[in-house]
Amino acid sequence: MTTCIKVKQPKTKYIDCDSCSMQPVCLPLKAGKTEISIMDSYLSKRNIVTISTPLFQEKEKADAIYAVCSGSFKLTETSPEGKEKVIGFRFPGELIGEDAIHTPNYNYNAVAVGNTTVCRVDLDELNECGKLMPELQLSLISLLSKQNSMLREEFTSVVAKHTAESLLAAFILNMLKRNAQYQETESKLHLPVGRDVIANHLGFRRETLSRIFSKFQQKGLLSIQAKDVEILDLPGLQDVAYN
Amino acid sequence: MTTCIKVKQPKTKYIDCDSCSMQPVCLPLKAGKTEISIMDSYLSKRNIVTISTPLFQEKEKADAIYAVCSGSFKLTETSPEGKEKVIGFRFPGELIGEDAIHTPNYNYNAVAVGNTTVCRVDLDELNECGKLMPELQLSLISLLSKQNSMLREEFTSVVAKHTAESLLAAFILNMLKRNAQYQETESKLHLPVGRDVIANHLGFRRETLSRIFSKFQQKGLLSIQAKDVEILDLPGLQDVAYN
DNA sequence: CGCAATTTTGACGTAGTTCAACACGTGTGG
DNA sequence: CCACACGTGTTGAACTACGTCAAAATTGCG
Numbered sequence: 001m002t003t004c005i006k007v008k009q010p011k012t013k014y015i016d017c018d019s020c021s022m023q024p025v026c027l028p029l030k031a032g033k034t035e036i037s038i039m040d041s042y043l044s045k046r047n048i049v050t051i052s053t054p055l056f057q058e059k060e061k062a063d064a065i066y067a068v069c070s071g072s073f074k075l076t077e078t079s080p081e082g083k084e085k086v087i088g089f090r091f092p093g094e095l096i097g098e099d100a101i102h103t104p105n106y107n108y109n110a111v112a113v114g115n116t117t118v119c120r121v122d123l124d125e126l127n128e129c130g131k132l133m134p135e136l137q138l139s140l141i142s143l144l145s146k147q148n149s150m151l152r153e154e155f156t157s158v159v160a161k162h163t164a165e166s167l168l169a170a171f172i173l174n175m176l177k178r179n180a181q182y183q184e185t186e187s188k189l190h191l192p193v194g195r196d197v198i199a200n201h202l203g204f205r206r207e208t209l210s211r212i213f214s215k216f217q218q219k220g221l222l223s224i225q226a227k228d229v230e231i232l233d234l235p236g237l238q239d240v241a242y243n
Numbered sequence: 244m245t246t247c248i249k250v251k252q253p254k255t256k257y258i259d260c261d262s263c264s265m266q267p268v269c270l271p272l273k274a275g276k277t278e279i280s281i282m283d284s285y286l287s288k289r290n291i292v293t294i295s296t297p298l299f300q301e302k303e304k305a306d307a308i309y310a311v312c313s314g315s316f317k318l319t320e321t322s323p324e325g326k327e328k329v330i331g332f333r334f335p336g337e338l339i340g341e342d343a344i345h346t347p348n349y350n351y352n353a354v355a356v357g358n359t360t361v362c363r364v365d366l367d368e369l370n371e372c373g374k375l376m377p378e379l380q381l382s383l384i385s386l387l388s389k390q391n392s393m394l395r396e397e398f399t400s401v402v403a404k405h406t407a408e409s410l411l412a413a414f415i416l417n418m419l420k421r422n423a424q425y426q427e428t429e430s431k432l433h434l435p436v437g438r439d440v441i442a443n444h445l446g447f448r449r450e451t452l453s454r455i456f457s458k459f460q461q462k463g464l465l466s467i468q469a470k471d472v473e474i475l476d477l478p479g480l481q482d483v484a485y486n
Numbered sequence: 487c488g489c490a491a492t493t494t495t496g497a498c499g500t501a502g503t504t505c506a507a508c509a510c511g512t513g514t515g516g
Numbered sequence: 517c518c519a520c521a522c523g524t525g526t527t528g529a530a531c532t533a534c535g536t537c538a539a540a541a542t543t544g545c546g
Contacts, residue, residue, distance in 0.1 A: 028329075054305040077399060079485050087399045099395070101388035130381065138373065144387035145344035151394040152342070156320060156330045156351075159401055160446030162503080164534070195493065203403030208534060210494050226493090226543070242322050332534080407502075438524065451503060451524050469524090 039096035055096060055110040055118065062100035063123050068092050071116025074201075078111045086201035088154070089113075089175075089192065092182045092239045114190045132165075150178070157241075164204050168212050169241035171202060172222075174232065178229070191227040268337060298353040298361065305343035306366050311335050315435035319352045328446035331397070332356075332418075332435065335425045338390045338424025356435045393421070400484075407447055411455050412484035414445060415465075419474065430477070434470040459483075 045090065055066060073090040079172060087108060090096050096110050100123055130137045157174045161167040177188050183189075199209045216222050221233045221240070231237065298309060301321060316333040330351060333339050339353050343366055373380045400417045404410040419432050427431075434441065442452045461467050464476045464483070474480065 080481075081485065085399075085403060087402060088395075098388055102337045102385050103388075103392065108395075127381075131377065134374065134377050134380065137377065137384060138370075141373075141380060141383055141387065142345050144391060145341055146348075148387060148391055148394065149342045149346065151391065151398060152331075154369065155394060155398040155401075156328075157399075159330060160328060160444060162407075162446045164405075172328075194491095201403060203405040205535065206493075207495085207536085211534095214494075237325075240326065448504070449524080450505090450526085456504095456526095457525080 017204075045190070052112055052114065055112065056106050057109045058107055059105050062097065062103050062106045065098050065100055065121045065123065065126070066096040066110075067119045067121070068094050068096065069117040069119055072113045073110050073116065074113055074193060074197060076111065077107075086197055088201070091178055091192075094150065094178070095143065098144060098147055105212065112222070153177075158202075161241075164202070164208055165212055165215070166241055167202055169216075169221075169237050171198075172231075172238060173228065173241055187231045189229040189231065191229060194227075268479050295355055295357065298355065299349050300352045301348075301350055302443060303349050305340065305349045308341050308343055308364045308366065308369070309339040309353075310362045310364070311337055311339060312362055315356045316353050316359065317356050317436060317440060319354065320350075321352070327443070329440055331444070334421055334435075337393065337421070338386065341387060341390055344387075396420075401445075402485075407445075407451055408443055408455055408458070409484050411452070412459075412464075412480050414441075415472065415474075416484055426429040430474045432472040432474065434472060437470075 055073065056062070068090050070092055073096055074086055075088040075090065075096070077085045077087050079085055090110070096118070108128065126136075126140070130140070154174055157170040158167060161170055165243060172189065175191075176186070179189060180186055195206050195209050199206045202209070213224055216237075217224060219233075219236065221231075221236045223230045223232060298316065299305075311333050313335055316339055318331040318333065318339075320328045320330050322328055322480055333353070339361070340349060342349065369383070371381070398418055400413045401410060401473075404413055415432065418434075419429070422427055438449050438452050442449045445452070448486060456467055459480075460467060462476075462479065464474075464479045466473045466475060
């Protein structure tokens with residue numbers, strides 16, 4: 001709280017430092033007077049507000065890891081033909097650019113969807129800091145392991161889903177699960193982006209997406225108004241997701 | 244080499260400790276005399292041969308990370324209805340069960356496909372060891388970051404691929420890339436499992452898979468005999484993969 | 487409030503999956 | 517040696533799910 005500078009904006013969900021996944025990395029800051037001074041010089045933890053701008057882009061030098069504090073990010077890849085493909089989303093408490101640890105350059109784009117805040121951790125400084133504080137490294141290890149599981153679960157949820165229905169259901173459930181960490185309600189979900197972006201990500205057309213949403217509403221699985229989804233029948237949705 | 248006990252078996256591809264992704268973790272073993280004795284007592288690096296048996300199963304206590312030395316593993320998940328879903332494969336040089344760092348129990352099955360060898364790193368021992376040797380933790384961090392990228396790339400390669408053709412092409416390319424690390428040829432690929440398993444993983448039937456393989460052969464993209472694939476037209480395959 | 491952008495709905499055609507049945511090669515045991 | 521099972525590949529016919537085109541409805545923004 002004291003270490004995070006928060007810029008209040010309407011309609012934006014923030015997570016506390018307490019529920020941020022990066023917290024164990026930042027935690028040593030609060031330890032003792034002497035430690036704080038050491039850390040301050042090395043691990044510059046800043047809160048940046050970006051509005052619909054890229055956090056980083058393909059081929060850019062990978063020199064920092066980011067943790068999302070508020071808002072959402074979309075990750076995209078540019079195909080050889082120049083088409084943009086949405087390869088994922090990141091929500092508060094999740095990491096972006098953790099590849100930086102071993103990759104010289106990022107190989108995807110991370111762009112803010114609306115107003116967002118992130119914590120930036122400089123890689124060099126993290127390394128320096130890690131040498132002095134082994135606990136920091138342990139935290140980072142745990143963090144990466146968590147992110148790892150998140151990725152695997154996301155992968156698992158969409159792989160082998162041939163029908164658009166099961167794919168969308170799985171996608172919604174995945175979003176729901178990931179948002180549950182910082183959202184108070186288990187049954188509500190705010191879509192961070194428009195239909196086009198979601199359709200792009202899932203690999204079908206805007207119209208198809210719209211139709212399936214309608215179908216889900218008819219079935220009483222959920223209700224949707226603009227970008228706000230309310231889950232009405234979770235088990236039903238899960239049934240659809242499992243083929 | 245000296246630290247890995249290898250059991251020679253026919254038709255099995257092995258990777259050296261030198262090209263194993265776990266190597267940086269094991270490396271300190273070779274550092275100095277004194278260090279070796281310390282490490283030996285903590286980080287018990289063993290080479291285990293498993294034949295078509297599960298390395299671990301769902302809900303089992305997660306107490307170790309594994310690195311594949313030879314052979315292949317398939318990762319599966321059991322759906323609520325009891326159906327087995329193949330959620331991925333792991334090849335020599337890749338990690339299995341890295342979730343163990345933060346999860347009390349594994350949430351998927353890892354079963355050996357044919358004869359395999361793995362290096363097992365006990366979590367408790369890794370932690371103990373990490374306290375004494377910060378470099379070990381740095382290695383682990385890098386390792387996890389790499390595995391992270393691998394997962395994201397795998398995800399990226401299959402997401403938004405609605406047509407079976409582009410999905411299979413992307414799958415083959417992904418396998419090719421991952422096998423290039425320990426295989427001498429860039430154009431040949433040995434499928435570790437049968438058509439059914441692959442079809443399960445990609446989400447369609449054996450027939451569809453067979454049809455597309457035939458189509459790819461007709462197009463001159465590749466030739467396939469049983470489980471041995473030879474890539475004839477890499478750019479062509481890439482075209483198919485990108486929708 | 488009004489215009490533009492986004493979303494929804496409808497009708498229609500086609501590509502691709504699925505189902506079912508068969509053909510082929512291989513290993514196994516009587 | 518043949519019968520049998522099993523894994524794999526092939527083929528044809530039916531269907532349905534998705535893409536396409538077009539237009540209406542809704543939302544959001546200035």
